[in-house]
Amino acid sequence: AQTVTQSQPEMSVQEAETVTLSCTYDTSESDYYLFWYKQPPSRQMILVIRQEAYKQQNATENRFSVNFQKAAKSFSLKISDSQLGDAAMYFCAYDDGNEKLTFGTGTRLTIIP
Amino acid sequence: EAQVTQNPRYLITVTGKKLTVTCSQNMNHEYMSWYRQDPGLGLRQIYYSMNVEVTDKGDVPEGYKVSRKEKRNFPLILESPSPNQTSLYFCASSFSWQYQETQYFGPGTRLLVL
Numbered sequence: 001a002q003t004v005t006q007s008q009p010e011m012s013v014q015e016a017e018t019v020t021l022s023c024t025y026d027t028s029e030s031d032y033y034l035f036w037y038k039q040p041p042s043r044q045m046i047l048v049i050r051q052e053a054y055k056q057q058n059a060t061e062n063r064f065s066v067n068f069q070k071a072a073k074s075f076s077l078k079i080s081d082s083q084l085g086d087a088a089m090y091f092c093a094y095d096d097g098n099e100k101l102t103f104g105t106g107t108r109l110t111i112i113p
Numbered sequence: 114e115a116q117v118t119q120n121p122r123y124l125i126t127v128t129g130k131k132l133t134v135t136c137s138q139n140m141n142h143e144y145m146s147w148y149r150q151d152p153g154l155g156l157r158q159i160y161y162s163m164n165v166e167v168t169d170k171g172d173v174p175e176g177y178k179v180s181r182k183e184k185r186n187f188p189l190i191l192e193s194p195s196p197n198q199t200s201l202y203f204c205a206s207s208f209s210w211q212y213q214e215t216q217y218f219g220p221g222t223r224l225l226v227l
Contacts, residue, residue, distance in 0.1 A: 004155075035215075037218075042220070043220065043221040044220050044221065045156075045203060045205075045221075046218075047215055047217075050215060091155060091156065093156075097211065099144075099146075099161050099163065100146065100158040100161060100171055100172070101156070101158070101205075101216060103148075103155035103156040103157075104155055105153055105154060105155045106155055
């Protein structure tokens, strides 16, 4: 069974600084998608960024970018110029087409003013 | 506005009293799914549906039922709720079950079973 591991239960960063959230996954598949979801205090799940495994280029969405290392099965999220509104729980998720997303346990990010 | 809606958003009930959490999407999505979120466990899939009248179990289906009579609606039914079903529940939908389709989540339903 596929597993997703987020080894950092909590992280904090100074406002305007850069922070990287880690995610590793276990799979024997070659084609799959990886996602980062943000869950603010409102509890809404918001898609931040997604990466197709067959693409070598790392996905970028404004201040959010990923470092995708397929061989190492690593998928970290980098947030640049951190803002107070980035404070949230962040979930890494994996999808190989088995009708579900497999989620990590989450990393709670705190932004220090 | 394209969205997934859930009702109620908050619910307190007692053990054994049947309840239904509704989920509706207005994006003509074929695929719908229910997850529960518990501290330290992330989100786990309860049931999913690839289309009308097609449903299947996820990772934690015990104690839950679902139905998919219409494309837009996918209610979650707890026939006899127990305290271990206290959780935060999310409904999600996507255009199809294909893995390249992004899932969109509802706002969540917080359930407390006493």
